Structures are given as structure tokens and as C-alpha cells.
Amino acid sequence: MTKQHILTVKKLSKSFGKAKVLDNIKLSLGLGDIYAIIGPNGAGKTTLFNLVTGVIEKDQGIVTYFKNVNGGGVRGRVVSGGVVRGRGVSGGGVNGRVVNGRVVNGRVVSGRVVERVEKVDITNKRAYEIARLGIGRTFQGNRVFSNMTVMENVMFARQLVEIENPVSIIKSTHKKLLNTFKNKSGPLADEKEVKNLEDFLRKEAEYWLDFVGLKELADNKAEELSYGQQKLLSIARLLMADSRLLLFDEPTAGVNPKYSSRIAEIFKKIVEQGDKTILFIEHDMKFIKKLHCKCLYLEDGKCPWPFFELEVIMKNPDIRRKFMGM
Numbered sequence: 001m002t003k004q005h006i007l008t009v010k011k012l013s014k015s016f017g018k019a020k021v022l023d024n025i026k027l028s029l030g031l032g033d034i035y036a037i038i039g040p041n042g043a044g045k046t047t048l049f050n051l052v053t054g055v056i057e058k059d060q061g062i063v064t065y066f067k068n069v070n071g072g073g074v075r076g077r078v079v080s081g082g083v084v085r086g087r088g089v090s091g092g093g094v095n096g097r098v099v100n101g102r103v104v105n106g107r108v109v110s111g112r113v114v115e116r117v118e119k120v121d122i123t124n125k126r127a128y129e130i131a132r133l134g135i136g137r138t139f140q141g142n143r144v145f146s147n148m149t150v151m152e153n154v155m156f157a158r159q160l161v162e163i164e165n166p167v168s169i170i171k172s173t174h175k176k177l178l179n180t181f182k183n184k185s186g187p188l189a190d191e192k193e194v195k196n197l198e199d200f201l202r203k204e205a206e207y208w209l210d211f212v213g214l215k216e217l218a219d220n221k222a223e224e225l226s227y228g229q230q231k232l233l234s235i236a237r238l239l240m241a242d243s244r245l246l247l248f249d250e251p252t253a254g255v256n257p258k259y260s261s262r263i264a265e266i267f268k269k270i271v272e273q274g275d276k277t278i279l280f281i282e283h284d285m286k287f288i289k290k291l292h293c294k295c296l297y298l299e300d301g302k303c304p305w306p307f308f309e310l311e312v313i314m315k316n317p318d319i320r321r322k323f324m325g326m
Helices: 045-052 127-133 151-161 169-179 198-212 226-238 257-272 284-289 310-314 317-323
Strands: 003-016 018-030 034-038 060-068 102-104 108-109 117-121 134-135 243-247 277-281 295-299 302-310
Touching: 003 045, 003 102, 003 277, 018 045, 018 277, 018 302, 034 257, 034 284, 045 060, 045 243, 045 277, 045 295, 060 127, 169 198, 198 226, 198 257, 226 243, 226 257, 257 277, 257 284, 257 302, 257 310, 284 310, 295 310, 295 317, 302 310, 310 317
Parallel strands: 034 277, 034 295, 134 243, 243 277
Antiparallel strands: 003 018, 003 060, 060 117, 102 108, 295 302
């Protein structure tokens, strides 16, 4: 079966003055996979992220995102007889996945459903529009709300993405979210515990903080966390925002091996769900090897080696000399 795409990039280019930073880049990302971008400093890696996410304007090229038509879907595993740890889709499918069953009110019954996806041209969309479609990113430095608690940082991520008019929170949004969780199993499903929007946000934030290993620090101020813990907080915020394509700019930069290993395990858990894709920029080859992912090698704004295994790329003597100094 052909792998479902989540993002395609064609003929993407960007110059700053006379400097050609990216030149005719082409790539395609599959749903539920992990990809790494590697290359020397100044190769255009972060610029590629900025173009895809609408932070800066493109000189040319087309960026297409494959949006989940029904939105939402199931955050978690689908098992025989029901949905665990997730949001079922009333009468719909399962967030871009094919399952042996029809999902009705969050329960799997006989039949077979493939949820439709919609191709969205995001080439000229603004950054906030792209984020709301389901593309989230982190930056090289930790950008947390220092004076807010860890819990508040994560809860706020969902509100930033979904809510344009704060007045609408009470009037409509909380009712929709509450209905979503009726008759579901899992940590977010107890209707008695979820009575309003704030309860919903808190319960989901607790889930993602537990997912990344920060649940015990939920009431701490973000500024009290170590640098590595703030990296984990950034991951939790992306997950809370319900991003399907997650872009990480040097996720292990400045962290010790303990947190590097934890981040690798979190990445694996994220894609195990099947409805999310990770694309990350990294210089730590040991970290990449832990994930056994394909790599895109950028050099001088060009992509001579698109998505090969790291071991294959590193066998090239020119790359080893330029990139690794070997």
C-alpha cells in the first residue's frame, strides 16, 4: 500500500540579497515517519523550516500539506472493540489511518474506513494559518513562558491554536470538546472530571506532561526547569496543540545524554500512534542513529542526498570531509 503523504515541497528556493540560501529543494514526507535534516552550518536547514512554516516569504516553490479532512481523529491506539487513550470521531475515520473497522461514536464496528485527506497549498499562507492546519515547530532556543507554570504553558498551547475569539470559549468550544469525550475510555474520558473547558485543557495537558515525563513538575514555574526539561516542555506544547507534522530545530542541542536518550524515546512513541510525522534538524549523529530514520543532507542550499539512511550518506567521502571533518 502506498504511504500517505503529509507534506510535499517542490522547487523551493530562497535568497537573501545575492546569497542563494536554498536552491530548488524537493522533498516528500510520509505520515507516521521520522526524518532528519543534516548538513554543515549555513546549509539552509533552519531557513527550510522557516519557509515551510510561513515565517519568511518564499522566492519560488510550492508547499503542499495533506490535511485531515475531519480534523482531530484518534490520539492513541485503535484496538478491537474500541478506542483507547484518544478521541474517537463520530461517524468518521481515524486521523489519516486505515483501520479494520468503521468508527462510530468512538467505537470500532464492522467494516473498513479510510479517512479522506485534503491537499492544501500552504505556499502563501501565514504562519498562524499553517500552525492551525496542524504544522507545529520548536526553535533552537527554548521559548517558554518563564513566569507561568509548566501546566499553564501546555494548556495555553491549545488555546493559541484553536481560539481566535476568547468570548467563544464559554459559548461553544467547551460543549464541542465535552461531547468529543463521551463514551470514550482512557485518561481523558471521565465525564465527571471534565465539566468545562478549563477541566478539558487541564486533563489533556496532564496527559501530555505525563507522556514526556514532566507530570510531577506541573506546578513548577517553567523558569525552574533545567534546560533539558524545558526541551521536554516544548515537545509537550506541540503535542497539546494537536500538530500532525512536528518540526524540531536541534532538539538535543545543549542537553546531556540522559535527556537526549529520553527525547529519542519520546519521538518513537509519537510516531507509533501512526498519525504524526516528525522532521528534525540535528548535528548529533548518535541521536539520529537511535531513531533509525532517513536523512536529508543539505549543503550550500542544495540537496544532493535526499532521504537516505545515515550510514549510506556517511559513506560518501566528500560528505565525511565537509560535514564531519574526516
